[in-house]
Amino acid sequence: MRYPAKETAEKHQRIVREASRLFRERGFDNVTVADVMEAAGLTHGAFYSHFDSKEALMAAAVEYAMDITRKGVEESFATPQGRAAYLDRYLSRRHRDHSATGCAMAALSGEIRNEPEVKGAFTLELKAILDAMRGERGDAMLTLAALVGAVALARAVADESLSREILREVRRKLDDCAGS
Amino acid sequence: MRYPAKETAEKHQRIVREASRLFRERGFDNVTVADVMEAAGLTHGAFYSHFDSKEALMAAAVEYAMDITRKGVEESFATPQGRAAYLDRYLSRRHRDHSATGCAMAALSGEIRNEPEVKGAFTLELKAILDAMRGERGDAMLTLAALVGAVALARAVADESLSREILREVRRKLDDCAGS
DNA sequence: TGTACATCAGTGAACGCGCGTTCACTGATGTAC
């Protein structure tokens, strides 16, 4: 049956939100269309009324999650203290242990291979995030690369104390280092 | 039929080598057991004479590839010039464009989630690589995180000039920065 | 050194399952008059 346009738009948003959560948590390939639709409270058949393909959903989910990161960076990087607090949060155990609600770059950049739609969304959002970081461009790039790499390594490691050491040392070095 | 022990060992090595190549190129989930066996010149049924499961192969492939990285780091980081040349190579377009023969951390660290065998192999090898980097431990960790993050981002981006800029700027900042 | 036979890597078909996608159908919505 037909549904009110407002409800449909809300459901669409819910699909994107749940997809971005699940993709960040488990990776693109370990989340099915049915998983996403169930999390959004719908059956899987309705998916193709909202998106052309799973890849289109991946692109929308990446855009959604990176937009959140961009907003956080814009707010935080206005002041040196804000920037420092952002780095603290990014390199925290909390962020490491909750990829579902964390940065999409740390969770998904390694899985974006040759899907043009997803790469396109990623590229646009990454540019916006680099701009939002202000300051010297090389500083922004080193900082971002170190953040993304550190969290990816900290998550991949099975040794808790080594994992914490990576987060702690990279955090410390980013103060000594990137012009803050 | 039965085969000479020497040949069997060679085939085993070939499976691991081809697996590590294919996994780095396409990611764990986009490579099938049959793909690996075909690349090794065998049929897929023989796989279980060599490994208990695909996950066991993933662990062996990670160990194999990271061992190569470790050897490269050991040789290169003996001198400051060697270290600089290693960073040049790691952050090169060539490395970005050939993940199949490149560093397993840049290619796969984002895909190692909750498979204990793979995490275990990754952890052991990462420790050895950090040791091989010598120097102050925080420097080694920042450098490694920045290398892995920069290559992951440069690969995920669809804009060639932005991709090159990331490699170039991170390379430059690592000189200003990590105690060299 | 020669013979008998147990071993086991490799083959190729098959199994069972899960996934992305499609489809016939439903029925309230929203539009045309």
Place this chain on the structure above:
DNA sequence: TGTACATCAGTGAACGCGCGTTCACTGATGTAC
């Protein structure tokens, strides 16, 4: 404002395909005597 009907989001079954894994079988190897 009221009526007739086209639209389309959602349902749930089904399709087709590919994957990891298993299995009966083969036959040269390597071991026991």
